[in-house]
Amino acid sequence: MQLSKRKLLEMYKKMVTIREFEQSLSEAVAGGTLPGFVHLGIGQEAVHVGVAYALRPTDWVSSTHRDHGMLIARGADIKRMRAEIFGKVTGYCKGKGGSMHLAVYDKGAPGCNGILGPSQTINNGIALALKKRGQGDIAVVLFGDGAAHRGEFHEALNLASCWKLPALAICVNNQYAISVCVDDACAIEDIAARSTGYGIPGLVVDGNDVMAVYEAITETAKSIREGKGPALLELKTRRFKGHFEGDPQSYKTPEEVAEEMQNDPIPTFAKQLLEREITTEKVLKTIVDDVKKELQAAIEFAEQSDYPPLEEIYTDLFYEERRAV
Amino acid sequence: MREITYAEAIREALRHEMTLDDNVFVFGEDVGAFGGCFGVTAGLYDKFGPERVMDTPISEAAIMGAALGAALMGLRPVPEIMFVDFTTVCFDYLTNQAPKVRYMCGGQVAKLPLVVRTTTGGWIRAAGQHSQSLEGWFTQVPGLKVVMPATPHDAKGLLTASLRDNNPVLYIEHKVLYQMPGPVPTEEYLIPLGQAEVKKEGADVTLISYSLMLNKTLKAAEQLAGEGINAEVVDLRTLSPLDHDTLARSVQKTHKAVVIQEAVEMGGVAAQVVKSLVDSSFDYLDAPIKTVAAGNTVIPFSPPLEDAMLPSVEKIIAAVKAIVS
Numbered sequence: 194m195q196l197s198k199r200k201l202l203e204m205y206k207k208m209v210t211i212r213e214f215e216q217s218l219s220e221a222v223a224g225g226t227l228p229g230f231v232h233l234g235i236g237q238e239a240v241h242v243g244v245a246y247a248l249r250p251t252d253w254v255s256s257t258h259r260d261h262g263m264l265i266a267r268g269a270d271i272k273r274m275r276a277e278i279f280g281k282v283t284g285y286c287k288g289k290g291g292s293m294h295l296a297v298y299d300k301g302a303p304g305c306n307g308i309l310g311p312s313q314t315i316n317n318g319i320a321l322a323l324k325k326r327g328q329g330d331i332a333v334v335l336f337g338d339g340a341a342h343r344g345e346f347h348e349a350l351n352l353a354s355c356w357k358l359p360a361l362a363i364c365v366n367n368q369y370a371i372s373v374c375v376d377d378a379c380a381i382e383d384i385a386a387r388s389t390g391y392g393i394p395g396l397v398v399d400g401n402d403v404m405a406v407y408e409a410i411t412e413t414a415k416s417i418r419e420g421k422g423p424a425l426l427e428l429k430t431r432r433f434k435g436h437f438e439g440d441p442q443s444y445k446t447p448e449e450v451a452e453e454m455q456n457d458p459i460p461t462f463a464k465q466l467l468e469r470e471i472t473t474e475k476v477l478k479t480i481v482d483d484v485k486k487e488l489q490a491a492i493e494f495a496e497q498s499d500y501p502p503l504e505e506i507y508t509d510l511f512y513e514e515r516r517a518v
Numbered sequence: 519m520r521e522i523t524y525a526e527a528i529r530e531a532l533r534h535e536m537t538l539d540d541n542v543f544v545f546g547e548d549v550g551a552f553g554g555c556f557g558v559t560a561g562l563y564d565k566f567g568p569e570r571v572m573d574t575p576i577s578e579a580a581i582m583g584a585a586l587g588a589a590l591m592g593l594r595p596v597p598e599i600m601f602v603d604f605t606t607v608c609f610d611y612l613t614n615q616a617p618k619v620r621y622m623c624g625g626q627v628a629k630l631p632l633v634v635r636t637t638t639g640g641w642i643r644a645a646g647q648h649s650q651s652l653e654g655w656f657t658q659v660p661g662l663k664v665v666m667p668a669t670p671h672d673a674k675g676l677l678t679a680s681l682r683d684n685n686p687v688l689y690i691e692h693k694v695l696y697q698m699p700g701p702v703p704t705e706e707y708l709i710p711l712g713q714a715e716v717k718k719e720g721a722d723v724t725l726i727s728y729s730l731m732l733n734k735t736l737k738a739a740e741q742l743a744g745e746g747i748n749a750e751v752v753d754l755r756t757l758s759p760l761d762h763d764t765l766a767r768s769v770q771k772t773h774k775a776v777v778i779q780e781a782v783e784m785g786g787v788a789a790q791v792v793k794s795l796v797d798s799s800f801d802y803l804d805a806p807i808k809t810v811a812a813g814n815t816v817i818p819f820s821p822p823l824e825d826a827m828l829p830s831v832e833k834i835i836a837a838v839k840a841i842v843s
Contacts (some may be wrong), residue, residue: 201549225731240714281645284624285623285624285626286622286624287624288624289621289623289624290622290623290624294622294623296622296623298623298626299626303623306615307614308610308614308615311579311583311586311610311611311614311615311665314579314582314583314584314585314586314611315582315583315584315587315588315615316583316584316586316587317580317583317584317591318583318585318586318587318588318589318590318591318593318595319587319588319590319591320587321584321586321587321588321593322588322590322591322592322593323591325593332587333546344579344838345579345580345618348575348577348580348581348583349579349811351575351577351580352574352575352577352580352584354774355575356572385707402597440832463629465567501808506626508622509620509621509625510620510660510661510677511620511661511685511686512620512628512629512684514684515679515682515683515684515708516539516594516631516682516683516684
């Protein structure tokens with residue numbers, strides 16, 4: 194582990210923050226207080242944190258409807274995240290996007306997209322702009338195994354390869370597209386193998402091991418920064434919750450659910466930290482306590498925030514002024 | 519004043535803006551050295567090089583996604599979609615994505631300068647998948663401006679204004695108009711988006727149209743003048759936002775209106791214009807408002823059938839005579 198102790202503990206804290214944040218949303222759904230629906234990323238925290246910590250702050254990372262965690266890992270304020278998810282004016286999008294369209298642009302995070310596929314092609318435009326800037330920054334996009342079957346996956350990778358863009362495509366394969374198992378929707382074992390068709394590197398990584406994710410992204414990003422063109426990584430993981438919160442997951446057997454919970458990325462990382470004597474049980478416990486306090490403050494912030502005023506219905510559609518010459 | 523064609527006027531606006539601003543770049547299928555399927559981008563590749571005039575694979579979703587991503591990053595992309603009929607395979611970007619970015623992120627992204635150029639219309643003997651007039655669909659999208667010039671003069675001024683705009687603009691060119699000459703100033707000028715223009719003054723009836731239909735409407739007005747009917751002709755120029763005031767002013771003067779569009783009658787721009795006039799000018803009307811549009815069917819290949827199905831000068835004259843004695 195080449196990261197400093199401080200960084201490693203920060204990563205652990207982010208993973209716990211994501212878990213607790215998502216868990217609190219699950220409780221809000223159960224309590225009937227959350228408007229609409231949410232897709233929780235519980236079980237996929239190693240993906241979010243491993244990716245975020247392998248990137249520069251000036252890189253860009255787009256993500257999916259299951260990636261509140263990506264934004265949190267990237268440094269978003271959980272107060273404003275929570276407020277957005279509850280439709281409050283203090284939310285990142287003034288309550289106009291909600292869970293599925295959370296975006297935090299000042300963290301280089303266009304965030305979630307309600308439609309599967311477009312974030313992959315949009316990422317090429319971001320990559321093109323970064324290439325023109327010439328600072329060695331890269332554009333990363335996360336998408337699920339389901340979105341790997343959209344035409345846009347193929348169109349985007351082909352164009353990125355033709356234009357040698359600084360783009361990294363990350364397929365977060367959690368095995369299920371809503372209820373359809375990847376075995377029934379994908380003709381090959383590894384989605385990463387499709388990289389061959391676009392003449393780019395492809396790699397399969399254990400998405401539940403945060404350090405494995407961190408290392409794979411760091412190494413791949415290095416090659417992309419050097420101008421060697423795009424790459425496709427597949428992070429194999431599991432979601433512990435249903436597609437949407439409240440989904441009873443009738444398409445999984447109880448044995449399967451029990452088995453996937455065995456491989457929880459957070460205790461796995463804690464074990465690694467303890468085995469390598471980077472920290473102590475006591476410190477890890479303190480981190481969890483701190484996160485719970487911060488989360489409580491975020492919950493209160495969102496509760497106390499106002500809904501947007503009705504005038505907001507018609508604002509933000511257009512930028513009024515023309516470009517000056 | 520010197521005369522140039524509609525295609526040359528468009529190219530002149532593009533060349534001018536590309537010279538002024540390095541962020542403006544053109545890309546799409548065959549727009550590079552080939553100069554575009556209709557020759558509009560001819561010469562731009564030689565002048566600005568492969569970094570700013572880029573050919574793409576036949577991947578409309580990838581083209582539109584790259585454009586959106588580049589616009590997010592502050593570039594000013596001008597993607598070309600060869601036929602408006604092909605927007606069906608990248609419809610998401612023109613409806614769900616680009617027009618919603620600003621709103622759904624609560625204004626975090628202030629500017630989204632993106633001008634999508636495409637071509638419309640029949641009479642090229644290409645049948646139902648290369649000849650449609652689909653602009654009505656796009657006027658239903660809040661956050662998207664829709665522009666359809668009818669003359670070389672307006673083509674240049676409206677494109678210059680579109681390229682200076684900081685919002686997504688769909689700029690639709692009529693294939694039949696490309697070789698039509700007309701007076702165009704050599705110097706820069708802008709025609710503000712959202713302003714219709716009275717192309718011919720008259721007192722007996724207001725004829726409202728846009729794009730190629732303006733030519734047919736002006737021809738009809740000329741013939742009607744020979745029969746003692748003095749028609750006023752209004753060119754919408756921009757379909758969204760719609761210039762309600764100019765329409766109302768004209769119809770409150772003439773007390774009668776005929777609205778002419780090339781698109782099929784159901785659910786289109788003409789219907790919206792009628793709605794606008796009912797709202798603004800019902801008490802001024804001396805006759806029902808008439809519309810002239812394509813029949814509600816697929817555009818047939820066989821030339822006599824296509825000609826009979828699309829609007830004609832004769833149909834416009836007949837509609838006028840039905841309400842003006």
